[in-house]
Amino acid sequence: MAAFDKNEEQIAAALSISAPTLRKHYFRELRSRLEARQRLEGKLLTALLAEVDKGNVSAIDKVFKRLDRHDLAAGYVGKPKAAKPPKLGKKEQAVVDAAAATKEDGEWGSLLRH
Template identity: 50%
Template sequence: MAEVFDLFGDPVPANWGERGRPGHIPTQQNRNRVSMLVALGWGNGRIAAALFITVPTLRKHYFSELHYRAVARDRLTTGLFMKLWEQVQEGNVGAIKEFRAMLDRNDLMLYGHAAQPSSGKPAKQAKQPKLGKKEAAIAAAQNPDRGSALGDLIAQRQGGGRPN
C-alpha cells in the first residue's frame, strides 16, 4: 500500500481513524525543523507546539536533535558560512558584503566587544538626552543672554561680573 500524506505533507499513520490516538511519525523535514528551532534557542514546549505534538513525544522522537542543543547554534552558523562562502567563490558581491559582516560579528564574539568592526563607516556618536521643558527653562535661567541689558543685569546679580 502506498504511503498516504495529509495536507501538510506529513505521512498519515496506519491506525488513522481507528481507536486510540495515532502515533507521531518523525520525518526528515520535521527533524530539520527541530534542529533549526533548537539552534534559534526555542524551548522544548514551544518546539512541540510548533509541530503539534506534546513535549514527551518531542523528546521521544527527536532526542538526538535536542541532545545537540549546546552546539546547534554553531552548526547553524557554520552552514550559513559555508553557503555564503560558495557564493563568494562564484563572485557574488552581495555575498561578499554579507560574509564580511559575518566575519566582523564573529571577530567581535571571539575578541570581545572592545574591538569595533572594520566596516569603514565612522562610529555613531551617542545622542545627548533631550531636555524637557522644565530642565530647558532651568538651564536657560542659569545662563542668561549677555547680549541684552536685562541678561547682563541678571548675569551680574548671579555673580558673573561684568564683561570687559
C-alpha cells in the first residue's frame, strides 16, 4: 500500500491494526515508499515476463512498449529529425537570392546602394 502512496492511517486500517502498532512493527517498510514501489514493480515485471515465457502475445506487446518508453526516457533513441523546409523552385529561389544580395550586409548590398 505504501507503493501506492497510502498514508499510515489507511495502511493500518487495511491491516486491522492501529497506526502506532504499524509504526512500531513496520517502521522499515514505512521509511521508504520508493523502495516499496520498486519491489512492487519488480513483482509485476516478474509476472509479466512469466507470461512472455508462456508465449502470451499481449504480454510480449506490453514488454516491448515498456522497453520503448524506457529507451525514449533514457535518451537511447535518437531525437526526431527536424522537418526540411520545402524545396523552392528556380524562380522562387532567384527571388530569395536577390533579396539576400541587396541587403545592406549582403554581398552586393553596399555596391547597389551607391
